């Protein structure tokens with residue numbers, strides 16, 4: 001069955017990282033209880049739905065207190081059902097995880113944690129405006145393991161201005177050596193509403209970035225990680241079921257401020273304004289700000305473009321006939337490859353996939 005995934009956005013953060021452009025709320029701790037209540041009200045529109053995966057993202061979901069998290073999990077249990085063993089993830093930042101919190105998260109039902117390490121170099125953590133240092137990240141990882149989490153993702157950023165190959169190698173090896181099951185590695189980007197954008201921070205050139213990307217793939221292979229998506233690596237059997245649902249064009253429910261949802265045809269998104277979200281959701285008024293119904297062609301192209309992000313690619317017969325001549329050219333140029341009835345990006349193609357996708361639309 002094509003059950004939807006559930007995404008819940010928790011916007012609270014202790015401070016704003018300099019690269020961040022997400023929908024977040026800083027210094028709004030006093031609103032957490034009210035927020036959890038509003039999300040629980042929003043769930044009423046979906047009561048009885050069976051779920052494929054559950055994911056609390058942000059923001060910083062681990063910034064919620066134990067009683068807030070307890071209330072939230074109780075509301076999820078009350079409104080939804082799922083098969084035992086589905087992936088239930090919470091995003092966490094190192095500064096909001098200690099031994100007690102880790103045990104609590106395990107106890108209330110989370111079975112996967114995505115920890116925002118970002119770097120093991122204090123100089124880069126400071127540059128990013130993170131609220132933790134490398135020692136705190138190591139300690140958070142340790143207590144999560146001790147609490148019994150056997151499915152941990154660690155996030156790493158790279159392509160910092162001036163970052164050398166040696167510095168990147170040290171970071172990647174340090175992270176890989178922590179023994180997690182999953183790693184997500186993202187390049188630093190300068191988003192329009194981030195502080196880095198206001199400060200006009202400039203990134204290094206694309207060629208250096210491509211070299212760093214290739215280096216990461218090579219290093220992680222040595223540590224037993226297989227790449228399965230453009231930015232994601234996993235030990236065998238630990239690919240993220242939640243993210244795979246997005247990349248396969250599956251349906252998902254999105255709750256919380258700024259959250260997006262997709263039912264297989266209609267995409268909708270909630271208001272990104274916290275006060276408006278609280279007012280509407282708590283009164284039982286859907287906090288949806290907008291929606292669009294995708295045409296058959298748009299749905300197919302989404303499946304093609306998202307599917308090409310994954311190493312296994314897509315079925316060849318999904319490629320629309322009118323796009324095939326262009327795709328054939330890219331196969332000849334070595335950016336894409338046909339294998340066993342599938343179309344996939346080559347190592348070279350992954351480096352320019354965004355550009356290829358833009359041209360294919």
Ligand code: SF4
Nearest residue numbers: 013016017020058059
């Ligand atoms: S912790 Fe994450 S969501 Fe919060 S400000 Fe930093 S990058 Fe943004």
